[in-house]
Amino acid sequence: MKIPSILINKAKELEEYYKIHYKPLAPLAARCFLNTMETTVKQLEDGSYFVITGDIPAMWLRDSAAQVRPYVKYAAQDRELRVIIEGVIAKQAEFVCLDPYANAFNERADGSGHKDETENNDHVWERKYEVDSLCAPLYLGHAYWKATGVTGIFTPVYKEMIVRILETFITEQDHSRSKYFFTRHDCVKTDTLPAGGKGRPVNVTGMTWSGFRPSDDCCKFGYLIPANMMAVTALGYVEEISRDVYGDVELAGRCKALAEEIRDGIMDYGVVNHHKYGRIYAYETDGFGNYNLMDDANSPSLLAMPYLGYCGREDELYQNTRRFILSEDNPYYNAGSRAAGMGSPHTPEGYVWHIGIIMQALTSTDKKEIRNCLEMLADTHAGTNYMHESFNPEEPEEFTRPWFAWANSLFGELLGTLMEQGFFDGEEK
Structure with missing residues (x-):
């Protein structure tokens, strides 16, 4: 290419x-x-672009957005680059509308990929539900708009993607209402969800549930704090897009309200008092008082929150958390x-x-x-x-x-x- x-x-x-x-x-x-x-970038017959991760021939929503993100700032100066990034954005929107619970997709609907016990779709390489996978296309679309001023990416399909993401996040605020399940057989423990493919029980907190981490490992507790932080920021982006581009005040209001609920849930259930570092963010919680104190190098991580726009680098709660995760106290x-x-x-x-x-x-x-x-x-x-x-x-x-x-x-x-x-x-x- x-x-x-x-x-x-x-x-x-x-x-x-x-x-x-x-x-x-x-x-x-x-x-x-x-x-x-x-x-890793390939133009398809429909004009869209498919981005593999490298040594795996599938397109992850998270990875593809992260892979092209560094190029966005130069797109206003180069038409060829705009065509590519717009093609990636279009492909991501198409994929999310096919299945908002999938994290990785095939170039063609040929059934390639994992054969798991879940609602299968020939377009899907893997159907591990990860909150950050839905946030990634929203980050990319908003960043591209701000860098170029181009609104043509915000098609009816892109708007449908926003609605599907919003509805999925709301459903997963009470995971007991969700139809999602995922079981992989003959695998390591972290590659499948316990409790019959539904994951461990969680309380209703305002946050949105995630089955898997950005590492594609299953969550120990269903409320993954870095992913919820990313969701808050992404919802702020699509509130702006819904209002200023689509002129849909009702949709913008729904995005804003959900972001506030998730942010409140993070602060009410996702912050713990550590004997050494003071108030810090947990990596995961179930909303019942159980916490997983750690961080993982995969992004979104707690470490990455200023990079992902959730807080400033000098934020006290972030700095406390940063001292913990960059120490041997982080496992x-x-x-x-x-x-x-x-x-x-x-x-x-x-x-x-x-x-x-x-x-x-x-x-x-x-x-x-x-x-x-x-x-x-x-x-x-x-x-x-x-x-x-x-x-x-x-x-x-x-x-x-x-x-x-x-x-x-x-x-x-x-x-x-x-x-x-x-x-x-x-x-x-």
Whole structure:
């Protein structure tokens, strides 16, 4: 596929900048920035675009939005890039309308993918219900609108997607009313939902239930706080779209009311008093007083909340939580001789995720901390000049997923952000 010229030029600019300002990362700059566009984006016969994650031939709603997100800011300057991103947005809207409970889809309705006990659809690769998967297309559409001023993406299908998402979130505020179920046989425990495919019981809190985390692992407790935070922000975006683009005041009001209910639920049920860190956000809760205190490198994470627009980086509750999740008190914070950062129960015990280190840098207010993250990233790509899913912090040559476009895109975004902010200005070259 032809890569838009603006991205080629931006990749060269990044490479030249880091040759001067941070030479160890220069060989990665252009390669990671272009990886999504070079290897995962495909135009389909209907003009829409299909985006695989890398080494899996399916399109995840979450991943595809994250993969193209760093390109959005340049779209106003390049028609070819606008066509691609608009095609991705159209495909996401189509998929959500097919099945709002699915997280990943096939290029064709050929029945590829997992054969699970759920309501099957030949378009669906996997039907793990994840709140953040529905938020991702809303984030992408809103960001594209703000960057370009283009309203043509807000078609009747896109509006139908908004309504389907709204209705799904409302249904899952009381999961006992939901028809969704999911069972996978002959798999690890985290790949299926307990209690006959319905998940563990939850109280009604105002938040919306999620079966699975962004890692595609099942939730321990059904109210995943980072996903609900993302939902609050996404609903704010579609409130604005519904009012200012569609002129639908009633729909805008429904979005606003739901966002307020979810936010209140987070504050009433998702905050705990920690003996060391004070008031912090839990990762999950069931609304009955049970909490899961942890964070996972997959985004949305608690760490990523300023990046995802839920709160400011200086927010006191966020800072308390950040101190917890970037410490050994977080069961998925791992440290070795070559790196330290968040991992995930989704990957080998003790491994660190590049996405976690990148997100730590993107949300930091401390220049020294950001520098440390850059040093770890430069030292742990195992000579491949690409980011990976996870790696052994003692032996980075031991890693998972050599082709993981989301991590490469996020890394490219970090390099671009630091360049635009003049992070290295005033330093000796």
